[in-house]
Amino acid sequence: xxxxxxxxxxxxxxxxxxxxxxxxxxxxxxxxxxxxxxxxxxxxxxxxxxxxxxxxxxxxxxxxxxxxxxxxxxxxxxxxxxxxxxxxxxxxxxxxxxxxxxxxxxxxxxxxxxxxxxxxxxxxxxxxxxxxxxxxxxxxxxxxxxxxxxxxxxxxxxxxxxxxxxxxxxxxxxxxxxxxxxxxxxxxxxxxxxxxxxxxxxxxxxxxxxxxxxxxxxxxxxxxxxxxxxxxxxxxxxxxxxxxxxxxxxxxxxxxxxxxxxxxxxxxxxxxxxxxxxxxxxxxxxxxxxxxxxxxxxxxxxxxxxxxxxxx
Numbered sequence: 001x002x003x004x005x006x007x008x009x010x011x012x013x014x015x016x017x018x019x020x021x022x023x024x025x026x027x028x029x030x031x032x033x034x035x036x037x038x039x040x041x042x043x044x045x046x047x048x049x050x051x052x053x054x055x056x057x058x059x060x061x062x063x064x065x066x067x068x069x070x071x072x073x074x075x076x077x078x079x080x081x082x083x084x085x086x087x088x089x090x091x092x093x094x095x096x097x098x099x100x101x102x103x104x105x106x107x108x109x110x111x112x113x114x115x116x117x118x119x120x121x122x123x124x125x126x127x128x129x130x131x132x133x134x135x136x137x138x139x140x141x142x143x144x145x146x147x148x149x150x151x152x153x154x155x156x157x158x159x160x161x162x163x164x165x166x167x168x169x170x171x172x173x174x175x176x177x178x179x180x181x182x183x184x185x186x187x188x189x190x191x192x193x194x195x196x197x198x199x200x201x202x203x204x205x206x207x208x209x210x211x212x213x214x215x216x217x218x219x220x221x222x223x224x225x226x227x228x229x230x231x232x233x234x235x236x237x238x239x240x241x242x243x244x245x246x247x248x249x250x251x252x253x254x255x256x257x258x259x260x261x262x263x264x265x266x267x268x269x270x271x272x273x274x275x276x277x278x279x280x281x282x283x284x285x286x287x288x289x290x291x292x293x294x295x296x297x298x299x300x301x302x303x304x305x306x307x308x309x310x311x312x
Contacts, residue, residue: 008049009291011271013217014173016150018119020083022266022291024052025284026221026275030067031060033279038071044281046081048288054219054275055113056087056124057105062112069114084113085120087154087176089127097127099134106142120174121148126160132167139170152176154221158210175211176219179272181242181261181307182226182233186218187268188309195312208270218272220265224258234258245306249299255289262290264303 009022025045030038045051055065065086072079088105089097106121121142123135142148152174153161165172179186186208192200211218226233233239234246234257246257253260265274276287295303305311 007291008288009266011217011273013120013150013273014152015171015215016120016173018083018150018173020052020273021050022271022273023048023050023262023288024054024083024219024273024275025050026054026277027064027068028054028056028059028277029064029279031063033067035067035070035074037279038067039075041279041281041284042071044284046078048285050276050284050288051081052083052085052273054085054221055109056090056122057109058087058090058124062108065109065112069112073114079115083119084115085122085152085174086113086118087122087124089124095125095127095129097123097130097135099131099138102135102138103141106138106147110147117146118148120150120152122152122154122174122176123156123164124154126156130164132164135164136167136169139168143170150174152219157207158205161210161214161216172216174217174219175207176221176275177207178222178225178228179218179220179265180223180225180233181246181264181303182239183222184304184307184309191309192312199309212270218270220272220274222277223265223274224261224277234261239307241306241308242303245303249295249303253293255293256286258283258287259289259293260295260303262287263293263295264300266290266293267295267300 010019011022013020086109088102089095139151150173151170153172154176156175161172177186185203188199189202224232224234233242246260250257250260262274265272278284
């Protein structure tokens with residue numbers, strides 16, 4: 001049985017009425033797991049009160065959703081205790097947010113997951129050919145049919161979200177963005193405001209501040225990765241100062257460096273939610289302790305600078 005921390009923290013997801021834990025499980029890597037192994041992983045999450053599970057139609061070419069659907073079938077009664085979200089829009093060689101594909105993808109996702117509805121359905125990547133009115137028609141149909149309860153986006157900037165939201169009858173409640181100690185783009189622009197250094201360049205239209213103002217919850221994906229899927233920074237020889245800082249703070253708090261790295265994200269007042277990507281129950285247990293950790297302002301900025309950022 002998983003060891004519970006002192007508490008699990010919960011946040012409101014956008015303006016949806018959904019309450020969810022600050023940690024969720026990303027299911028991108030479960031395609032190679034056996035039924036018993038997946039069951040043990042999900043049970044660990046549930047013991048830790050992590051009941052949000054993140055999918056996408058491209059994860060494992062759909063096999064991740066199929067495997068999770070088999071788990072749901074074998075565990076009647078669990079569906080209403082969990083939050084399931086999935087994403088669509090990435091196809092082989094192109095992006096597709098057409099009405100036809102959104103509806104087709106949603107149907108296929110539900111079939112693979114063996115469930116009647118998704119709690120949240122995401123547009124996975126911005127499609128420069130998207131027609132907001134078409135997307136609105138697709139969302140309306142999915143909401144009316146009861147197949148989707150809420151909607152989100154992933155990797156979108158303020159202008160894209162505003163352009164889309166103006167056509168929608170539903171509120172966008174989540175924006176998934178890559179964020180972690182070694183991938184700090186969404187906060188760099190604000191910290192380096194009024195500077196001429198590379199970090200001051202506004203790459204995303206101040207997405208962080210926009211989401212906070214619009215009450216759109218940010219879900220941080222790949223929280224332990226550096227670059228674009230270049231690797232895990234924990235223990236990496238490319239990040240010696242960051243690891244030294246994380247390890248020292250972890251030792252002082254009797255947790256792992258991974259837990260401190262997750263706590264660093266949770267410390268931000270934007271009230272982000274972190275999507276954990278591990279398939280190892282033991283690692284999930286350790287990282288779940290992040291919800292118990294209170295980093296000081298000094299510790300937070302120490303980690304930020306240890307990752308290679310110099311304050312102005």
